[in-house]
Amino acid sequence: MxxxxxxxxxxxxxxxxxxxxxxxxxxxxxxxxxxxxxxxxxxxxxAGLFRGARLDLDAQALGFGVTVFLGVKLATKGRVSLEDFERAVAAIPEVQTVEHVLGAYDYRLRVVARDISDFERVLRRRLMTLPGVGNLDANVLLSEERRPGPI
Incomplete structure (x- = not known):
């Protein structure tokens, strides 16, 4: 450090x-x-304090009007199932972040979609078919008051 x-x-x-x-x-x-x-x-x-420069895109301006936070509980747990899930979810472009968490769910995902019907398509065709998925809990973002900034 x-x-x-x-x-x-x-x-x-x-x-x-x-x-x-x-x-x-x-x-x-x-x-x-x-x-x-x-x-x-x-x-x-x-010293490794900067992980790189990122372009901060406005999802709304690009036509992605819906953001959903998904809690994902895996049906089976183990190193193989975690790696399989992480590899598969990383290939879905609508999934913006994947966080392995401790609590009621195993993962928290931030998913963007054009509208609710587009989110339903992503949910049914991509997210629900991921390896090991058991339960899903969705929370739709209504507004974002503070974006992550410097620590």
Missing amino acids: IALDETDRALIRALAEDIHASAGALGRETGLSQPACWRRIRRLRD
């Missing part, structure tokens, strides 16, 4: 807001010269 000072934290916050900010702009914001800023960013990247 790398030791972070306030300047490192300020750089991380600034990069979380705008990944495309120049080292000069970030340096001015944090009180560093451009070369010093680049060195800090490279040190943070080399």
Whole structure:
């Protein structure tokens, strides 16, 4: 684990807001010269703090008006069934996230669809046919007040 000072934290916050900010702009914001800023960013990247840059798409603008969170309880448990399920669910493009969780369900999925009938198609043809699926519990997203941001 790398030791972070306030300047490192300020750089991380600034990069979380705008990944495309120049080292000069970030340096001015944090009180560093451009070369010093680049060195800090490279040190943070080399330490593994950044997993990469991502494009944050607006699902609604792309025509995906429904988001559903699915709780999935597997009928059988074991290492093979977990791996089979994870491999199969990873191939479904409508499934945005797969989280292996502890609690009432084994997995929590975030699924996007164009509308409810499109979600029903994905549910019946893809999700319910996944290996090992026992019970499913669906929660439709009504609104999202806060998107995940920097820690």
